[in-house]
Amino acid sequence: MSEQKIYDTIIVGAGAAGLTAALYASRRAMKTLVISQDIGGQAAMTNEIENYPGVDFIPGPELMNKFKAQAEKFGAEFAYAEVVGISKNMDEKNTPVFTLSTNTDKYVGNAVILAFGLTHRHLGVPGEKEFGGKGVSYCATCDAPLFKGRTVAVVGGGNSGVDAALLLAKMCPKVYLVHQRAEFNAEAVLVEQLKQSSVELVLNSKIKEIQGDARVQKIIVQDVNDENKTRAIDTEGVFVEIGFVVDSKLIEGLVELDPRKQIKISTDAETSQPGIFAAGDITNISFKQVVISAGWGATAALKAYEYLQKVKGFRGVSIDWGVSKKSTIMPVGGK
Numbered sequence: 001m002s003e004q005k006i007y008d009t010i011i012v013g014a015g016a017a018g019l020t021a022a023l024y025a026s027r028r029a030m031k032t033l034v035i036s037q038d039i040g041g042q043a044a045m046t047n048e049i050e051n052y053p054g055v056d057f058i059p060g061p062e063l064m065n066k067f068k069a070q071a072e073k074f075g076a077e078f079a080y081a082e083v084v085g086i087s088k089n090m091d092e093k094n095t096p097v098f099t100l101s102t103n104t105d106k107y108v109g110n111a112v113i114l115a116f117g118l119t120h121r122h123l124g125v126p127g128e129k130e131f132g133g134k135g136v137s138y139c140a141t142c143d144a145p146l147f148k149g150r151t152v153a154v155v156g157g158g159n160s161g162v163d164a165a166l167l168l169a170k171m172c173p174k175v176y177l178v179h180q181r182a183e184f185n186a187e188a189v190l191v192e193q194l195k196q197s198s199v200e201l202v203l204n205s206k207i208k209e210i211q212g213d214a215r216v217q218k219i220i221v222q223d224v225n226d227e228n229k230t231r232a233i234d235t236e237g238v239f240v241e242i243g244f245v246v247d248s249k250l251i252e253g254l255v256e257l258d259p260r261k262q263i264k265i266s267t268d269a270e271t272s273q274p275g276i277f278a279a280g281d282i283t284n285i286s287f288k289q290v291v292i293s294a295g296w297g298a299t300a301a302l303k304a305y306e307y308l309q310k311v312k313g314f315r316g317v318s319i320d321w322g323v324s325k326k327s328t329i330m331p332v333g334g335k
């Protein structure tokens with residue numbers, strides 16, 4: 001285990017919300033760490049973003065890499081890991097200090113910004129976990145090139161599933177699309193493209209098991225109307241494209257959640273726990289979009305800055321509004 005590091009603010013998640021929080025926090029001279037499993041989160045899973053203001057069209061990974069580079073330019077640090085625990089202790093001044101644990105390290109922060117977004121919905125079938133990264137993928141946009149020339153199966157009948165099947169059909173000789181109904185929930189235009197494509201539809205069916213050796217070799221598909229009716233399909237890849245869910249187990253009992261287990265926040269991105277802020281898709285905001293997550297990330301960082309000034313006597317700098325004011329020491333509680 002390496003030495004403990006202490007940060008003014010630690011951000012969990014490097015999607016649009018976390019990366020924007022990192023930019024704003026580091027521009028206020030907070031010692032900032034982002035701990036994330038990946039860079040870009042959901043936005044990095046699409047090759048077409050057409051509604052980020054000021055940018056006509058940009059692949060998601062490119063936009064997210066720009067977010068990261070900008071945050072790094074102002075000093076934000078990154079650690080690539082899953083946060084598996086967050087605990088609170090009180091310091092000698094009776095103010096909270098948070099310890100964030102990954103499987104290998106512990107990091108201490110005076111403020112925390114939760115921006116861990118949404119999590120892929122899993123099939124929950126035997127073999128799924130075992131073959132994760134060994135043929136099972138949750139992001140066709142990211143991983144499709146790795147399966148070029150191979151037989152693959154996609155699961156899902158919504159936009160993501162149909163989109164993934166169409167993308168893979170451009171580079172794979174055989175693509176199966178497994179869907180548990182007879183009709184698709186995807187947009188009509190995508191369904192029409194699917195009908196014209198070479199994708200083989202496996203309808204009214206669900207995956208019962210994923211089998212293989214070192215990597216995926218086949219899936220066992222079951223008829224949803226007759227569980228005795230099964231079929232084995234040889235495939236080297238399984239793309240699980242069945243949407244996203246809220247997974248907030250990490251912070252259960254630490255901050256208040258709404259009935260959907262989303263983090264409840266104030267209009268200033270505060271949670272019920274002083275010192276912990278939250279932003280983006282993991283919160284109880286109404287709309288989930290890149291620009292919205294980015295806006296909440298900025299709010300969370302600015303509020304964390306204000307909190308650190310008031311509670312911890314933190315003295316940062318203000319370099320916002322496009323003009324560097326590095327010499328301006330902000331008074332405690334200053335604006």
Ligand SMILES: Cc1cc2nc3c(=O)[nH]c(=O)nc-3n(C[C@H](O)[C@H](O)[C@H](O)COP(=O)(O)OP(=O)(O)OC[C@H]3O[C@@H](n4cnc5c(N)ncnc54)[C@H](O)[C@@H]3O)c2cc1C
Binds near residue numbers: 018040116117280288
């Ligand atoms: C296919 C697709 C296309 C989309 N297209 C558009 C679009 O065109 N325009 C638009 O505005 N919006 C679009 N969206 C929605 C948009 O991407 C999201 O609303 C937005 O990106 C959410 O950002 P976020 O930072 O709140 O969360 P996320 O993007 O979900 O990021 C969460 C981050 O937290 C990390 N994380 C999670 N748990 C942990 C943990 N325990 N420890 C460490 N890290 C963790 C993840 O690895 C990830 O980096 C699309 C979404 C998808 C899936």
